[in-house]
Amino acid sequence: MAHARISMYLPPDINPTKAAIAYGCRALPKLNEELNSEDLLTRQKALMALCDLMHDPEYVYEAINLGCLESLKSLLKDSDDLVRIKTTEVLYIMATHNVGRNGFLENNVILALSFLMNDPYSLCRQNLHQAFKHLAQLPSGAHGIVDSGLISPLVWKLQREEENIQELILDTLASCLQEDATEALSSGAVPFLKQKLVSDNKDIRSKAARALIAISIPLGGKNQVWKHDVIPILVHLLKDKDGEVQANAAGALMYATVTTEGKYAALEAEANYPLLQLLFSPLIKVRLNATKALTMLAEAPEGRKFLQLHVSTFRELESDQNEAVRRAAHIAIQVIEWKP
């Protein structure tokens, strides 16, 4: 008996959960219309198709020109969970492209996304924070996040979120704080970061230390770091097993000891010995930051006295492979051997 169907099974490349993508330049406009349709299934299928398309930067550009971001923004407020999860995933993929990031900034997507920070589904929040993290790596994006006043909610969320989301928030914060740390300082981010420094997860420790680096760049940050007694914890972290943690802790110390109070606090916490140990570490970043931190300590007379005994180590570092390490070692020797 002849039938139009050849077999009872569907062809293998049709995914019933994805909408069919129209040919050529009709693909995105049609998907845009489907996004605004009333039927839930249509919207979901259109979102899944959009997810796949957004990996290509040309499609991202076209989508932003067509104004897909408006439809996506309205979909963020949808009541169905899958729709929201998929929308945040699409936005996250768009944020990995520079065109997408610029589009975000022009279309005020940040504000719309921030409403979802309290969403009950963790996948949704994870995508959201990944989008923020990618956005924050662009300087204007970081400014956008700071201007929307999202720093204090992010810092507050740090307490209550799951671990992998905490890592993403810490990354976002580190990038934003490198741009503008004043708001974070006024919302008291330093005690929270101090708590995170003693967490069990090594990634969280290293990222918290990196955020502390960023926050202690301005002078106000350095003073707050000293006041909240973060320096002894950082010295303790120098003895940590993980290289990243050591590197970031040394970096935070390097900034915090620029002020005189910081220097003496570090000297009191006996930061010299661990830092000297770190000079032999295999990671470049660790050696670099440790050298710089010791340079800061050598500005103080007690530090200089102690380090004069160890000048030979620095001479060894002067013949290191990496140029930055060589320069840092040279400067360190200059500072140690300076006579007033």
Next chain:
Amino acid sequence: MTSTLTDRTSRAMGTYTYTSRPRVLPCQRRRYRDNLLQPEEEPMRYGNIMYDRRVIRGNTYALHTGSLLGQPDPLELQKEQAAKRRALARKRAQEQLRPRTPEPVEGRKHVDVQTELYLEEIADRIIEVDMECQTDAFLDRPPTPLFIPAKTGRDVATQILEGELFDFDLEVKPMLEVLVGKTIEQALLEVMEEEELANLRASQYAYEEIRNVELAEVQRLEEQERRHREEKERRKKQQWEIVNKHNETAQKISARAFAQRYLADLLPSVFSSLRDSGYFYDPIERDIEIGFLPWLMNEVEKTMEYSMVGRTVLDLLIREVVEKRLNNYEQNISQTQRPQSDRDYLQRTQYDTRSSSQERRFMEERELLGQDEDTEMRRTLGNTDPAAGGAWEP
């Protein structure tokens, strides 16, 4: 299907070929309720063909045209309806003719009475007996079976033997190439994207390291500068203060030395000046000076004035006398020689006056000398006073 079955069995038998093999038709009469679940178990009931209404018998010239599938024939319908109406009319007519019991006389009523031997109780209430009968519980209406329409058309079958259409391996090659190629291309794109991202992240990481270090260096240098500057400022201020103090002390010392030296003479000079200005005086001497000497001087002056007065008087006398004599002489002369005597007179008068003036001058000089002595004495006495007064002033 049946057609294929037919073909096969006919081929086996070898005599006839049927398009539709003769089969027994089932009876339409159903005795039991339809059991849709097991239609096969019940034996097929066959009907007798002689009594089958579908078989046409007898005269075929006046056939039932409309009785197919139970559809009512309109002619028959009409006939039936007419027959019914006639029957009704007949019944009604007969009812009217039927003899009935006459009506009761006035004041009486007909009553039904039983006349049999055995009386029966007649009651309005009908004797009811409850009978129960149980059927099976109602089943849910089963879902409608899938409607498979009756097959129409002809069935045709064909058989493709191996190797007749195409060689699979040859044909599949380009398709496979395209499929695999596309898949691998997609995979490559994704891997490249990830690799690009990883590279970007690595270079960002390296850049961030260097940036952090440079920034720290800048801040450290700033801090160092600031501290050095502050130190310098403090030291400069210290030095300046030291120099200031040094100057001040030097000035103080010199001032003190100068004051000391200046005031060293003070006491003796004070005493000497006081003594010079006459504040330390011997009272007797003073008294002599104040009291006695002025009186002495006054007396001296008086005496000298007397003498002076006397002298002046003498002078006046002499003068008068001389003038008189002169006048007399002149008169005498004038009487004798007038023109030459003028000159002489003039000369003489000049000479006289000169001589008299000389005389007077001599007198005056003497007086003056005498006066000069007095004035000198007074001056010396007076000098001491202004000298004493002058010593007080500076």
